[in-house]
Amino acid sequence: MSNRPSLKIGVEEEYQIINPETRGLEYVITRSSKGEEPVLRGHDSEAPLNETLASLTRSLASPVLGNISAVRDALLEQRIVVCRTAQDLGLAVAAAGAHPFASWRQAGVPMPGRFVGLSDELRGVAERLLVFGMHVHIGIEDRDFAIDCMNIVRYVLPHILTLSTSSPFWMGRDTGLQSYRCVVQENLPRSGIPQRFDSYAEFQHYVDVLTRTNCIRSVTDIWWDVRPHPVYPSLEIRILDMTPRVEDAVAIIAVVQAVVAWLYDLRSKNVSFRLYQTSLIEENKWRAERYGLNGKMIDFGKEEQLPARFLVRELLRLIDPYVDELGSRREINHIYTIVEHGTSADRQRVAYREHGGDSNREEALRAVVDHLIQETMICVE
Amino acid sequence: MKNPSLTIGVEEEYQIIDPETRELRSFITQFMESKGGAVEVVKGELKTGEVKPELHASMVELGTPVCHTSKEVKEALFEQRAHISRLAAERGLQIAAASTHPFSHWLGQEISPYERYYKTVQDHQIIAQRMLIFGMHVHIGIEDRDMAIDCMNVVRYMLPHLLALTTSSPFWSGRITGLKSYRSILFEELPRTGLPEEFSSWAAFDRFVQRLINTGCIADGSKIWWDVRPHYAFPTLEFRVPDICTRAEEAVAVASLIQAVVAWLCDLRKRNLTFRTYRPDMIYENKWRALRHGLDGRMIDFGKEEEASTKSLVRELLLLVDEQIDELGSREEIEVIYSILEHGTSADRQLRVFHENGGEANKEQALCAVVDHLVRETTEGISA
Numbered sequence: 001m002s003n004r005p006s007l008k009i010g011v012e013e014e015y016q017i018i019n020p021e022t023r024g025l026e027y028v029i030t031r032s033s034k035g036e037e038p039v040l041r042g043h044d045s046e047a048p049l050n051e052t053l054a055s056l057t058r059s060l061a062s063p064v065l066g067n068i069s070a071v072r073d074a075l076l077e078q079r080i081v082v083c084r085t086a087q088d089l090g091l092a093v094a095a096a097g098a099h100p101f102a103s104w105r106q107a108g109v110p111m112p113g114r115f116v117g118l119s120d121e122l123r124g125v126a127e128r129l130l131v132f133g134m135h136v137h138i139g140i141e142d143r144d145f146a147i148d149c150m151n152i153v154r155y156v157l158p159h160i161l162t163l164s165t166s167s168p169f170w171m172g173r174d175t176g177l178q179s180y181r182c183v184v185q186e187n188l189p190r191s192g193i194p195q196r197f198d199s200y201a202e203f204q205h206y207v208d209v210l211t212r213t214n215c216i217r218s219v220t221d222i223w224w225d226v227r228p229h230p231v232y233p234s235l236e237i238r239i240l241d242m243t244p245r246v247e248d249a250v251a252i253i254a255v256v257q258a259v260v261a262w263l264y265d266l267r268s269k270n271v272s273f274r275l276y277q278t279s280l281i282e283e284n285k286w287r288a289e290r291y292g293l294n295g296k297m298i299d300f301g302k303e304e305q306l307p308a309r310f311l312v313r314e315l316l317r318l319i320d321p322y323v324d325e326l327g328s329r330r331e332i333n334h335i336y337t338i339v340e341h342g343t344s345a346d347r348q349r350v351a352y353r354e355h356g357g358d359s360n361r362e363e364a365l366r367a368v369v370d371h372l373i374q375e376t377m378i379c380v381e
Numbered sequence: 382m383k384n385p386s387l388t389i390g391v392e393e394e395y396q397i398i399d400p401e402t403r404e405l406r407s408f409i410t411q412f413m414e415s416k417g418g419a420v421e422v423v424k425g426e427l428k429t430g431e432v433k434p435e436l437h438a439s440m441v442e443l444g445t446p447v448c449h450t451s452k453e454v455k456e457a458l459f460e461q462r463a464h465i466s467r468l469a470a471e472r473g474l475q476i477a478a479a480s481t482h483p484f485s486h487w488l489g490q491e492i493s494p495y496e497r498y499y500k501t502v503q504d505h506q507i508i509a510q511r512m513l514i515f516g517m518h519v520h521i522g523i524e525d526r527d528m529a530i531d532c533m534n535v536v537r538y539m540l541p542h543l544l545a546l547t548t549s550s551p552f553w554s555g556r557i558t559g560l561k562s563y564r565s566i567l568f569e570e571l572p573r574t575g576l577p578e579e580f581s582s583w584a585a586f587d588r589f590v591q592r593l594i595n596t597g598c599i600a601d602g603s604k605i606w607w608d609v610r611p612h613y614a615f616p617t618l619e620f621r622v623p624d625i626c627t628r629a630e631e632a633v634a635v636a637s638l639i640q641a642v643v644a645w646l647c648d649l650r651k652r653n654l655t656f657r658t659y660r661p662d663m664i665y666e667n668k669w670r671a672l673r674h675g676l677d678g679r680m681i682d683f684g685k686e687e688e689a690s691t692k693s694l695v696r697e698l699l700l701l702v703d704e705q706i707d708e709l710g711s712r713e714e715i716e717v718i719y720s721i722l723e724h725g726t727s728a729d730r731q732l733r734v735f736h737e738n739g740g741e742a743n744k745e746q747a748l749c750a751v752v753d754h755l756v757r758e759t760t761e762g763i764s765a
Contacts (some may be wrong), residue, residue, distance in 0.1 A: 061737075105556075120559075121673065124559035124673075127562075170507070175506060176506025176507055177506055177507065177508075180507070186570070187567070187569075194662070195578075195661065195662050206662070206663070209683070211664070213686060213688050214688060215681070277578055277589070279573070279577070279589070282572060283593065284425065286572040290504075290505075290506070296597075303595055303596055305596050307598050370538060
């Protein structure tokens with residue numbers, strides 16, 4: 001039996017830097033595929049970047065944090081620095097899975113981060129990747145337990161996704177989905193819910209074969225919704241949309257940590273959550289993308305559809321015994337607020353409708369951007 | 382195990398084109414109401430199937446009857462294309478066989494006026510609206526359902542090879558996508574698409590379908606849209622991975638190759654052998670390469686764990702099924718594959734026509750030239 005995982009937390013965020021006049025995207029703080037370090041992207045790769053923002057971006061480390069209150073402090077501080085720097089430059093910041101109307105096809109829109117880091121190979125799918133996700137790392141030092149945990153945690157990825165949805169608009173249109181970012185992301189190869197692996201050795205073999213046959217340069221070219229991190233001893237959850245409100249992000253991170261603590265505890269008692277076929281889990285992911293908290297998801301144990309809100313509350317009960325020990329009771333409690341009042345995707349639609357909706361489309365979309373900026377930058381005040 | 386009948390049926394989804402604008406034209410309702418449309422066309426022994434609507438009103442679907450040989454498929458498919466082109470011509474329209482239209486935009490396309498398509502759009506929203514793509518489905522008769530599942534598991538390995546031979550969707554909304562089959566990317570935005578997982582038996586597959594029905598994910602098995610699936614109504618294994626071939630003889634060749642591959646797998650099985658099964662996430666690497674580079678790239682031989690040119694891997698597949706080709710009497714039809722290997726697929730030809738007509742510098746005319754080229758090739762060698 002493996003040692004108890006440290007359950008340390010690391011968080012990576014991606015930000016939209018917005019021109020407050022036009023509400024268009026001016027820059028993006030995103031990740032390059034190489035090593036996943038934060039990078040600033042402007043309108044095209046040749047144009048000189050704003051040096052202040054660029055050097056700030058380079059300093060945005062993702063520290064490894066011991067507990068959730070340290071995460072809150074670090075995330076808050078990071079966002080405050082980004083927001084203040086942007087403000088000083090006459091710019092604004094939004095944290096959401098997609099920009100409501102920016103079109104990747106239009107000149108003057110920043111290049112998606114990963115595109116630049118990738119070879120020409122992914123052309124045609126990578127150029128659309130103007131999406132923003134939050135990556136959460138949970139420290140699991142034992143690599144076999146990391147794989148075990150990855151297999152099982154796939155089941156709750158849709159539940160966690162419903163809490164973060166923030167990309168209902170795409171290129172100026174209501175997509176009808178809560179997280180269109182997930183759809184765009186899955187245009188990439190090696191994305192979505194991973195298949196199960198019997199052991200770390202099997203995973204390593206998979207990586208070796210793909211590396212040897214020039215499919216990937218390293219594990220960093222694997223973009224699954226959850227993956228063992230190539231460098232850090234952690235499991236990395238990548239399914240989440242960026243959330244405008246920092247307290248939503250902190251609460252969701254707390255859930256991810258508690259889920260891993262729960263799975264470790266089960267494992268130490270020789271129990272395991274049941275494994276389901278990837279195709280079944282994908283049904284729930286689809287429902288989470290499409291309807292978020294407002295829909296139903298499937299309890300595959302009971303083989304029954306239940307409201308997503310009910311299933312999220314059930315998940316909270318399952319992880320409840322670990323919450324106090326992890327010191328995240330207050331943060332987890334905030335999830336009930338999300339469950340009750342909805343996510344950013346819901347609020348964006350409200351803002352859109354309140355400003356005239358389709359009959360006043362351009363203005364309504366700008367109002368959605370203002371709403372996102374307001375929710376994101378509230379931390380500065 | 383009962384010997385499979387190895388019958389062949391081919392369904393094709395065509396584009397209805399306005400010859401003036403070269404845009405897609407919503408016309409399915411008129412086709413359905415027309416006399417020659419709903420009525421079956423009889424030629425000799427073979428009955429060409431009915432004109433059927435698809436999601437978008439600018440699509441029209443036709444299927445061959447159940448055929449026993451490649452020659453029958455050829456006759457039926459040629460007749461089917463001649464028939465639909467005649468119907469279109471009578472109304473001043475044209476038909477094109479390609480998996481995407483070079484420039485018609487999905488926004489503003491009419492949805493076919495049927496309850497089931499409105500429901501598809503309601504359920505899948507923007508994803509359904511973007512599904513302005515056209516496919517070819519090949520059915521091979523495998524009556525033993527456990528054998529169909531066994532075959533589905535194994536044949537997943539060859540799906541990228543088949544896709545590479547058929548790519549016909551390099552353009553999307555007036556842009557060169559950089560991919561040979563952009564349709565494959567679009568289609569996978571829907572749930573229950575792509576390469577299926579492995580199933581241990583028909584019972585396991587049936588249980589899976591029942592589960593999805595019980596939990597309200599699907600109304601029935603027709604809503605499972607994998608690249609290969611046991612058909613929910615016919616005793617067939619249905620191959621849905623190919624792009625539609627612009628040239629009819631290439632479609633016949635690919636359908637014949639699929640039949641030969643299934644025959645080969647059944648023969649292996651009788652000798653207590655099987656082709657190795659690989660994880661879908663590994664097979665997907667080859668699918669990616671097929672949709673990205675078509676025949677011009679390299680794919681992976683997972684047995685050797687080595688890259689090889691896609692063309693050499695397709696030639697290898699042809700050698701593996703060589704015996705079956707003679708047994709099935711499809712040598713002549715399958716010969717066309719060698720010409721595809723030499724001259725490329727519809728995607729390659731479309732890109733060539735685009736560049737020959739001025740390319741990006743003369744984009745609108747160049748794209749129109751591609752449409753004209755597609756219309757021409759769709760009935761090439763077929764007397765209308």
